[in-house]
Amino acid sequence: MTDLSNVETNRRQFVQLTAAGLAATGAGMLSQSAFANGAPPKIQRAAGGFAGGPIKEGSVVADPTNIPSSVDWDTPRSHDVELVATRVEAEVMPGVKHRFMTFNGQIPAPMIRVRQGDTLNVTVTNRAENESSHSVDLHAVIGTGGGGHFTEVAPGKSKSFSFKALNPGAFIYHCGVSNLDEHISRGMFGMILVEPEYGLPPVDREFYIGQHELYTKSNFGVRGDAEFNGRAMLSEAPNYVLFNGAVASLTGAGYGAMKAAVGETVRVYMVCGGPNLTSSFHPIGNIWSRCWPQGGLANEPLKYIQTWPVSPGSCFVGDMALPVPQTVTLVDHAVSRVVNKGLAAQIEVSGDPNPEILNAG
Ligand SMILES: [Cu+2]
Secondary structure, three states, rough: OHHHHHHHHHHHHHHHHHHOOOOOOOOOOOOOOHHOOOOOOOOOOOOOOOEEEEOOOOEEEEEEOOOOOOOOOOOEEEEEEEEEOOOOEEEEEEEEEEEEEOOOEEOOEEEEEEEEOOEEEEEEEEEOOOOOEEEOOOOOOOOOOHHHHHHHHHOOOOEEEEEEOOOOOOEEEEOOOOOOHHHHHHOOOEEEEEOOOOOOOOOOOEEEEEEEEEEOOOOOOEEEEEEOHHHHHOOOHHHEEEEEEEEOOOOOOOOEEEEEOOOOOOEEEEEEEEOOOOOOEEEHHHEEEEEEEHHHOOOOOOOEEEOOOOOEEEEEEEEOOOOOOEEEEEEEEOHHHHHOOOOEEEEEEEEOOOOOOOOOO
């Protein structure tokens, strides 16, 4: 039987959060993690073209700053990428658990970052304790099924294939088995960034986030095991719409906001897993001063864009100038998903006020 008092408690917490403009209140819905405490390095450097990690043990929320470094090589390289299909029981919000399906235990899956012309040796390992087959379809692959055909693998086994990243862009990768809609909804998607040969304009900080929707039998906020609901998926009516796999995960009410400083330029890499909803991606209190819609990095960027649709199975790369101290709240501007379904991420911008640009009066 549904415990409505719990629904009310959880909903109240979340409504308080959104009513406050999703300010970084530190309401403590989820425990804090290290990345939000103190100033992180401007851009983390990681060896090779493949990096990631959940923000905390036992959580699926990917650390948005734990991504590979910019490409600093100018001749083609090879990269080994191992994607491990891993079931993780984790909190969607306090008291609400789901048995997620992930690559490498995190949502979104680790960012793969290579240079146009590089070769990738991709292995999909399906852990023995899993119940179903998994695979990977990378949109950077030119070939049948994007690699899904070569990598579909039963529990306890591994399969590999290689491909050359011919075209620059920010591309999604996702599980590609026949019921991929369920597997993506439960967490199996991430981004492969193929930098153009000439690279990308430098920025001060980079963040990586992923949007997807979770279809559950229990309503938003109902404590206990939120089991997957295939019927709700067919109706495209999710109870949760999430960044990085948890309600308000990257805000003061979750694991803490991402951090930046006045005068910096930040870049947001966003992947929309879906499986069904298009994100109207908008930074509240700012705009995309330069962006590459659908991850089309070979094109000239658009300038001064408020909101851009990011389709399921696509990506977005957007830069923001930060002239004043503020909290930027990243949302899907289909705002019922923010107010009622858990979608929000924040960037906290610290520094001195700039009254010529903004004067609180
Ligand atoms: Cu799968």
